[in-house]
Amino acid sequence: NAGVMQNPRHLVRRRGQEARLRCSPMKGHSHVYWYRQLPEEGLKFMVYLQKENIIDESGMPKERFSAEFPKEGPSILRIQQVVRGDSAAYFCASSPFIEADTQYFGPGTRLTVL
């Protein structure tokens, strides 16, 4: 059973460009979470999604950031008009059901904004 997959692993963008980060949850997992880790900080919750639904986006900046988890395909975290402060590691996690007491994390996407 493959683990949580994230791609790309590294992404370089210039200021003003768009960044698309993909997350394929573990097989059978319908709950996806995105976290951001800024340098020298812990992981910060951004958004929690189930298939086709955003359940909690309280940790996501109101502007430029959006997330989706379509019926088919991976979850996408989209950052429009990136700025240098968006440079961070973005981690995706998945769990099989709401009562899961652990989340399985992907290897992360390291975004660098030049």
Added chain:
Amino acid sequence: DQQVKQNSPSLSVQEGRISILNCDYTNSMFDYFLWYKKYPAEGPTFLISISSIKDKNEDGRFTVFLNKSAKHLSLHIVPSQPGDSAVYFCAAIASGGYQKVTFGTGTKLQVIP
């Protein structure tokens, strides 16, 4: 506002000795606590957890202690091994259903052979 705090950014321990990693929290709604281990360029991996109805949970070399009145938990690793060298994150979940995990800032453990 950092609701989960790990005040020691780093810790060095001799191989074979005990490693003690500490964590404090401020949110009284937290009722489930986890420790994650993270190697460079990888995602965090779950290590051990404890419910607020317990004060101790043990799994092999790893033991987590919870002191609810002090809002403090600790992870003990004994004996420490060089492969334990990693960043350890303390994390917490508040009662209310889904799994919005609040992480601490991490402690980098180095086990010296």
